[in-house]
Amino acid sequence: QVHGYKGVKFQNWARTYGCCPEMYYQPTSVEEVREVLALARQQNKRVKVVGGGHSPSDIACTDGFMIHMGKMNRLLQVDTEKKQVTVEAGILLADLHPQLGEHGLALSNLGAVSDVTAGGVIGSGTHNTGIKHGILATQVVALTLLTADGTILECSESSNAEVFQAARVHLGCLGVILTVTLQCVPQFHLQEITFPSTLDEVLDNLDSHLKKSEYFRFLWFPHSENVSVIYQDHTNKPPSSSANWFWDYAIGFYLLEFLLWISSFLPGLVGWINRFFFWLLFTRKRESSNLSHEIFTYECRFKQHVQDWAIPREKTKEALLELKAVLETHPKMVAHFPVEVRFTRGDDILLSPCFQRDSCYMNIIMYRPYGKDVPRLDYWLAYETIMKKVGGRPHWAKAHNCTRKDFEKMYPAFSKFCAIREKLDPTGMFLNAYLEKVFY
Numbered sequence: 001q002v003h004g005y006k007g008v009k010f011q012n013w014a015r016t017y018g019c020c021p022e023m024y025y026q027p028t029s030v031e032e033v034r035e036v037l038a039l040a041r042q043q044n045k046r047v048k049v050v051g052g053g054h055s056p057s058d059i060a061c062t063d064g065f066m067i068h069m070g071k072m073n074r075l076l077q078v079d080t081e082k083k084q085v086t087v088e089a090g091i092l093l094a095d096l097h098p099q100l101g102e103h104g105l106a107l108s109n110l111g112a113v114s115d116v117t118a119g120g121v122i123g124s125g126t127h128n129t130g131i132k133h134g135i136l137a138t139q140v141v142a143l144t145l146l147t148a149d150g151t152i153l154e155c156s157e158s159s160n161a162e163v164f165q166a167a168r169v170h171l172g173c174l175g176v177i178l179t180v181t182l183q184c185v186p187q188f189h190l191q192e193i194t195f196p197s198t199l200d201e202v203l204d205n206l207d208s209h210l211k212k213s214e215y216f217r218f219l220w221f222p223h224s225e226n227v228s229v230i231y232q233d234h235t236n237k238p239p240s241s242s243a244n245w246f247w248d249y250a251i252g253f254y255l256l257e258f259l260l261w262i263s264s265f266l267p268g269l270v271g272w273i274n275r276f277f278f279w280l281l282f283t284r285k286r287e288s289s290n291l292s293h294e295i296f297t298y299e300c301r302f303k304q305h306v307q308d309w310a311i312p313r314e315k316t317k318e319a320l321l322e323l324k325a326v327l328e329t330h331p332k333m334v335a336h337f338p339v340e341v342r343f344t345r346g347d348d349i350l351l352s353p354c355f356q357r358d359s360c361y362m363n364i365i366m367y368r369p370y371g372k373d374v375p376r377l378d379y380w381l382a383y384e385t386i387m388k389k390v391g392g393r394p395h396w397a398k399a400h401n402c403t404r405k406d407f408e409k410m411y412p413a414f415s416k417f418c419a420i421r422e423k424l425d426p427t428g429m430f431l432n433a434y435l436e437k438v439f440y
């Protein structure tokens with residue numbers, strides 16, 4: 001019989017959200033997950049599955065039963081001909097990469113970190129950049145879903161196709177994702193080139209940058225014109241690195257955190273910090289090459305609050321210039337660097353922020369130096385107002401203030417998703433406070 005634990009406290013990676021589930025389970029098999037759901041049905045409890053716990057919101061929180069998928073983390077099947085692999089949903093991408101490598105395979109795109117699970121990244125619509133590449137969920141060709149009543153649904157384009165169209169970005173509300181089949185590509189190396197530019201230059205030549213580099217993104221340093229452009233492209237060059245402990249850690253982490261902490265008392269310093277660190281760390285061209293997953297991911301050293309909305313790609317310039325103008329006209333509103341701007345191909349997944357349109361993701365952050373929260377509400381509100389005005393849709397994993405009314409306007413297929421959810425989970429077993437705001 002599956003063993004549960006009382007008194008476990010769950011906290012997300014950034015320690016910005018947490019909860020105390022009544023019972024905490026770490027099942028090792030489908031049968032054990034089924035047992036937890038049966039218990040939840042008997043006792044009328046809610047259930048929340050958690051993967052890597054990286055979501056910067058309360059999307060994975062519950063005071064009911066929590067199922068941690070960390071022990072269901074095997075690579076189950078490799079089809080080398082089709083270049084497809086089937087994994088248990090609790091596998092960390094960090095553990096998957098070397099196993100894919102043994103078969104000469106890799107994922108075609110990744111988010112910034114790999115300590116996240118297959119089930120979790122698809123659930124929240126995790127994305128990276130590259131206008132020819134979709135969000136990570138577009139790499140899913142099949143999945144299995146255990147629903148509230150204990151039924152297992154095999155879902156793909158050819159089987160339970162409607163559920164499949166919904167479940168690739170599932171928000172954790174359709175059931176327990178047990179396995180995911182991913183379309184891979186042959187293992188590849190990437191070269192990353194980083195060079196300085198200005199906001200005007202990048203916005204005026206956006207199409208050209210998008211054409212020049214397969215995985216193009218840029219970092220804007222608020223309170224300035226400064227931009228760091230990042231190109232990542234396939235290469236045959238041997239691995240090389242431009243990492244340097246002194247600049248990356250002593251300056252880019254320890255000194256920066258200290259100065260950000262000082263600026264929490266003297267907010268006027270933030271603009272200066274942004275410009276100073278651009279000058280110190282981003283005015284030199286840097287190059288490095290490595291296996292794709294080593295280049296896609298980077299070490300996120302700072303705990304932080306974030307917002308990340310997807311807007312129609314053609315609105316990139318308008319939205320960024322408006323954000324810049326708001327910061328200029330409100331000198332007391334401060335914004336930490338960087339604003340990270342990424343691009344993603346449109347798709348047909350019902351609740352994908354890129355549903356039916358190529359998109360630009362604009363990620364804003366406010367760091368928490370030494371764990372201290374820095375006031376951010378004015379900045380957050382100004383950003384959200386602009387994002388809504390240009391037709392944006394918030395990242396599901398990252399905290400936002402939207403409710404059902406907003407989502408009905410944002411997502412043409414919202415009611416279709418709701419109907420599927422209500423059919424699969426009529427009693428709302430997989431809901432939590434976050435999802436109630438989305439669906440009620």
Ligand SMILES: Cc1cc2nc3c(=O)[nH]c(=O)nc-3n(C[C@H](O)[C@H](O)[C@H](O)COP(=O)(O)OP(=O)(O)OC[C@H]3O[C@@H](n4cnc5c(N)ncnc54)[C@H](O)[C@@H]3O)c2cc1C
Pocket residue numbers: 013014048049050051052053054055056059060069089090110111112113115116117118119120121122123124125126127128171172173175176177178300395397
């Ligand atoms: C440092 C850092 C960097 C990040 N970088 C990026 C980035 O580059 N791009 C981006 O888009 N996002 C990024 N994120 C956000 C992150 O990718 C998402 O929060 C992602 O969902 C985390 O995966 P996870 O396994 O931790 O999921 P969790 O946070 O554990 O869960 C996410 C959702 O999926 C559900 N869930 C998880 N597993 C299952 C399952 N098996 N069955 C049913 N439901 C399940 C949970 O209930 C929850 O609703 C970043 C986050 C951090 C902290």
